[in-house]
Amino acid sequence: MKVLDPRGFGLVCATLAVVAGLTIAGCANRVDGVANPNAADLAAYKTAAASSSAAATSSRKAAAQTQAINDNCGQFPSTTGVGVSKYNDFINAHDSNAPDYASRRDAAASTLDEAAERVESGVSTAGDSLPSDLAAKFTEYVAAARLLASESRKMTYTAPVGPLNDASRRVNDARNAVREACPKR
Numbered sequence: 001m002k003v004l005d006p007r008g009f010g011l012v013c014a015t016l017a018v019v020a021g022l023t024i025a026g027c028a029n030r031v032d033g034v035a036n037p038n039a040a041d042l043a044a045y046k047t048a049a050a051s052s053s054a055a056a057t058s059s060r061k062a063a064a065q066t067q068a069i070n071d072n073c074g075q076f077p078s079t080t081g082v083g084v085s086k087y088n089d090f091i092n093a094h095d096s097n098a099p100d101y102a103s104r105r106d107a108a109a110s111t112l113d114e115a116a117e118r119v120e121s122g123v124s125t126a127g128d129s130l131p132s133d134l135a136a137k138f139t140e141y142v143a144a145a146r147l148l149a150s151e152s153r154k155m156t157y158t159a160p161v162g163p164l165n166d167a168s169r170r171v172n173d174a175r176n177a178v179r180e181a182c183p184k185r
Contacts, residue, residue, distance in 0.1 A: 061129075068126035072119075072138060073182030079118045080175055083145060086111040087168070090152060097157065105152055112149035112171075116142045137181050141174035 090108035093101040120142045123135050130138075148167040155164055 064129040065131065068129035069131070069134065069183065072122045072126055072130060072134070073178075075122060076119065076138075076178055076182065080115050080141065080145070083108070083112040083115040083171075084175075087148070087152070094155065094157070101157070105155055109149040109152040112145045112152065116145035116149070119145075134178075134181050137174070137178045141171070141178055144170040144174040147171075 086104070086108040090101075090104040092098070093104040098104070119138050123130060123138045123142075126135070144167070148164075148171045151164045151167040155161075
């Protein structure tokens with residue numbers, strides 16, 4: 001084989017490189033022991049990772065809370081406003097002895113029950129994302145609206161109005177408490 005032949009020269013160079021590499025690798029010293037991370041670096045990494053995870057969790061919770069508040073507070077005025085309107089129609093019919101008194105009474109009671117159902121559903125859907133103090137105010141409205149619906153159904157021209165008036169005040173107080181607790185729009 002000719003040494004200056006390009007193939008032969010390449011083969012000789014490759015063989016010399018392999019022999020040199022094996023010689024160097026064979027002469028190297030092995031380090032005894034177990035590979036361990038630097039304790040200070042590991043602690044710092046774990047702290048940073050936990051902090052980052054906590055911040056992400058906190059951010060998700062804050063976003064969920066904001067969404068729950070916006071969803072529930074946003075629909076509250078229109079949902080409950082219909083009940084107020086129907087209830088006022090019923091009271092006007094009652095006070096004027098209107099011939100459609102019974103149908104207005106029933107419409108008011110149904111609308112109040114529907115509003116209570118929608119508010120309760122919103123609170124339930126929000127779950128723990130809704131702040132507990134605000135959830136309690138919504139829940140009080142639900143109870144008050146259902147009571148007013150019940151008292152409305154009991155009304156006749158000769159029925160005492162005291163329980164109806166008390167229930168009406170409770171609904172108004174509950175609506176005002178929710179409106180005051182919700183962010184201003």
